[in-house]
Amino acid sequence: MIDIKMNWFYRIIIHLVLSVVLFYFVFSLGSTYIYTFGHFNLENALANVSFKKYMSEIEEIFLIYFTLLGIIHGYFYLKKIKIIKAQESQIQIDLMNSRLNVLKAQLQPIFIFNTLDSISNLIETNEEKSQNLIADFGELFREIIESKDENLIPLRKEWEFLNKFISIAKLRYSEDVKFRIKLDHEIMDVLVPSLMLQPLVEYDLSFYRFNPEDKLELTLDVSEVDNKRIRMHIQINGTLKEGANLDTSNSNPVLENIKDRLSALYNNNFEFSMLKENNIIITTLLIPRIYG
Template identity: 30%
Template structure:
């Protein structure tokens, strides 16, 4: 990973400026306090005090160290949030860091004083240095945690805004998915084929004709009026899918076989709404060819480590394009990929590929719990 990418991933310069501004405000308060004490408190007037030494050797030196240190803390905090550490562990780590910053400032200040000849090595008093560290220990602790609070608040508010954007985008995508599905299913060939099948069934099997009309009605109703939840239970997703499969089975009659291999304990797991139908439709649509007039489709759902795996495979015609090319060409497939990205960021897997034995195509989707 290049330096620029590392900066983009871990360093937020707006946050660094916010921390720098906060500590600058703190230093201005310190300057105002010292000025007041020098002007109105007799004991302070008698002490030897040089403003240039105080501003350069104390405030500026301290300011640079603190901002550099807190920038590293901000980077570490982002990693803590990404790794989901417990609050007990996070607070313990920050407590140690709040003590460590005082030690670092003391060490660097003493080293700087020796290097510039302000204090000789022989004159250096370790006990005095420790006393100076202890004297401001509580102040360092409060300042550190105030800045950590700013860091966490900043990241929290940013995550809230990003979540709101993702939620809004997901709602829009879900509506678009429903409309595209409805548009796809209302294409003339779909309706004509379905209605023709119903017309034939009215003479051959009136009960089946009624069932097909009911399935068509229920399927379109689910697309139009089902709740706008982005994720639903697998059981509910399969129920909606069944309406579509019943219609497809009527259309393709004995030339299509669709089987499911789904563990019952997974039925309550949450999956993206309206996910299976476009995947299966794509598998059926591209599975038939001159050499593949009969199609077997298998829908599998199983657990693999901490991921839920959804696999749709057929024994039909192989795909001639790569997964990336299919994403560019297929609007429905790209919509699925976009929805998965917004729901799970980069923590998912989606690929359409030829099976290893070159006897069909498989679509694999892996999503976290």
């Protein structure tokens, strides 16, 4: 009756009838048992199952019946609440994953358009270089699509993404750009946000000029700190574009997107900073150490 939609008045009537009928049946069985195996004679047994005797104990019967009824309803309601909470948790997880996928999708078009623009500029001046760029871009984009539903991936896989991006960056920008990567190989299985390093590196690079005489150098250091967190440190040294202004406010769409992703993944349990010292831009990200 718990799952049946019914007016409360009819529910009470049904339970009153059931309490009377069921307990009279149990009452009769008890008397029969005592008569059969006890010391009741037939007259005492019939008197014990009489309706008058039964009605004299009706208050106790109702109390027992509705106590049992309350226990049964309480059990099923608690079970239903547990199921509802589990469903709500799953919905929250699905919503978070959908939000993260949307945030990742917002970053990808920027990278796609920038790369396609570079390919367009290279086609007329350097056909071989443009073909290599198309091949590298196609391979990277295929892997991005394959991992689109993964929000946390091993550092090893994130490094593979970044390595392909570096190959594209050298073709897009300049072969003279020096990339120095320092990875702690003991933490290669640590889970990190997917496609997080690429937009950070690309955003930082957007402030610099790419000429052979500028000697642009990018250093990426990923290591473990205080046995609890992973530190991603990006430092670029080169010649800034004229009028380059580092905007780290929440109004910056790229950084806002990155911070939103981090907040959704770590519930604000992260640290993110970006600063400029002369011609050097330093970006630091601290996230919890999580193993898959």
